Amino acid sequence: MGRRTAEPPISWLMRIKLERPRLISLAAGFTDSPTLPVAGSRRLLNELLGDATLGQAALQYGSTAGDDTLRKLTARRIRQLDGSPRGQAGSYEARRTVISHGSQQFLYMATEALCDPGDIVLVEDPTYFVYLGIMQSRGVAGRGVRMTRDGIDLGHLEQVLESLKRDGSLPRLKILYLVSYHQNPTSRSTSLRVKAGALELLRRYEHAAGHPIYLMEDAAYRELGFAGKPAPSALAVKGAVDRVIYLGTYSKPFATGVRVGFGILPEELLTPVLRIKGNHDFGTSNLPQQLVSRSLASGLYEKNLARVQRRYRAKAKAMTDAMGEHLPESAQWEQPEGGLNVWAAMPRKVNTGMKSNFFKKVLDRNVLYVPGGLCYVDDPTRAKPGHEMRLSFGAATEDEIREGIRRLGQAI
Ligand SMILES: Cc1ncc(COP(=O)(O)O)c(C=O)c1O
Missing domain, CATH: 3.90.1150.10 (Aspartate Aminotransferase, domain 1)
Incomplete structure (x- = not known):
């Protein structure tokens, strides 16, 4: 490797x-x-480190899944951003929310969990080029799906899936990776219609694949919108919770230096990803997690x-x-x-x-x-x-x- x-x-x-x-x-x-x-973080860190018990906890190792308060605040925030879809509280469980060292680590862990060398990931054409590095390193092959103004072209996605089925490589397909808000690099956003359509198509080809095909939604720029109304995430699509890997980050909207990201995972991937995270670092740095958690709770973040x-x-x-x-x-x-x-x-x-x-x-x-x-x-x-x-x-x-x-x- x-x-x-x-x-x-x-x-x-x-x-x-x-x-x-x-x-x-x-x-x-x-x-x-x-x-x-800077000033707000100084105040919050002073509060934290001004108290011996809180300070010691913040300077100590944490757990593999991340700080529980931050996991809860994160799951609740994503649910709110999605407009709290009725009857779908199960899509936003803190239990399935894992804190990572930037969302970049999550991209790596999810790919590591799902892909062996020779497997295939579908990406937007063009896509986030640093993710292409992960694929290259792990020996994962890619196919590009053309983009329209509101996300991938579903007609082209179907063509690609059909051609993989025809040439017998569908069993190697594991993930469709979408950067769904203000995409890096095109700045286009994916509509809910396209997210739902993509999930439906992936489901349709699962039988021939012989396993689940996940939609990995990278929402790194979700909160950096300054015009228009952002669409809900794929988690808001009914019945999608077992197929959506939702990735977010506090780097871009709060501070790139804290490098705290997160993922909300389908049940089936929770244990494998936590085991992999245990091998990577057995938990994201605690101090930056505490800072993010306090910034969310105090209103500084907003x-x-x-x-x-x-x-x-x-x-x-x-x-x-x-x-x-x-x-x-x-x-x-x-x-x-x-x-x-x-x-x-x-x-x-x-x-x-x-x-x-x-x-x-x-x-x-x-x-x-x-x-x-x-x-x-x-x-x-x-x-x-x-x-x-x-x-x-x-x-x-x-x-x-x-x-x-x-x-x-x-x-x-
Ligand atoms: C689309 C996208 N995803 C993920 C990341 C990773 O960011 P971080 O690891 O800081 O959360 C970036 C950073 O530029 C990005 O552009």
């Missing part, structure tokens, strides 16, 4: 920013530093989140305004309603890849973007588009965003 694992592009993208302090990075997904809740959303709305606007001003007519993009990214397409003849002349010209101007090609899974049934890029407005200031886009326009 060590020999097989390729260097994750995320490591390179983050390192180059540290090596070139003057670089305007519109690439790696750092978040907005000025909105990190208050800060409103600031975070306002800030990203302004930064997204700064970016798309600058794109309108500096990029040629032939460049295309959509106005994001949340998340951290703008997905931009150049004319097809422009190669935006990491080894391209274009990438080098942009980097020579001290600007970094994520080449779109990185976000496409290796899928033998189609060529990877190479003319797109992901531009993040997460970390850069508004001035840097405007200047970065101006230089990008010059390079084009």
